[in-house]
Amino acid sequence: MKKVLAVVLGAGLIFGYTSYDTAEAKSKVKTYKNCTALNKDYKGGVAKSSKIKNKGGKTKYKPYVSAKLYSANKKMDRDKDGIACEK
Template structure:
């Protein structure tokens, strides 16, 4: 019988890039100072940097202009 153990990365777990980015920018990274969080209440204010946001745009799950917010 062949047994397969679950992988350490699942679609629901935060990616490595999210956790690395959140160590430096706890509120995530916003594309500009005018964006509003659509995902609900957050614990931290996002760091504003269009260059850093564009590099991590794929991590903006709710497409509100803030990547990796929490």
């Protein structure tokens, strides 16, 4: 009986720790108020993939690639080319 209880408690601790860790990782993606605020941290904007090409013309800076950061700030991609706040 003690062995079964020890296994159940151990499994509960392991699964509880991993779910807490993934929930914490999801909350670290920052949402910006506007492009000026985003460009202070990422001068070239944020792209959802490294294969995305800018459709808006010539840019000065290369965008930072992050699918999670892009999806959190997708509303700022006005030309819908996959790069938010490109400069």
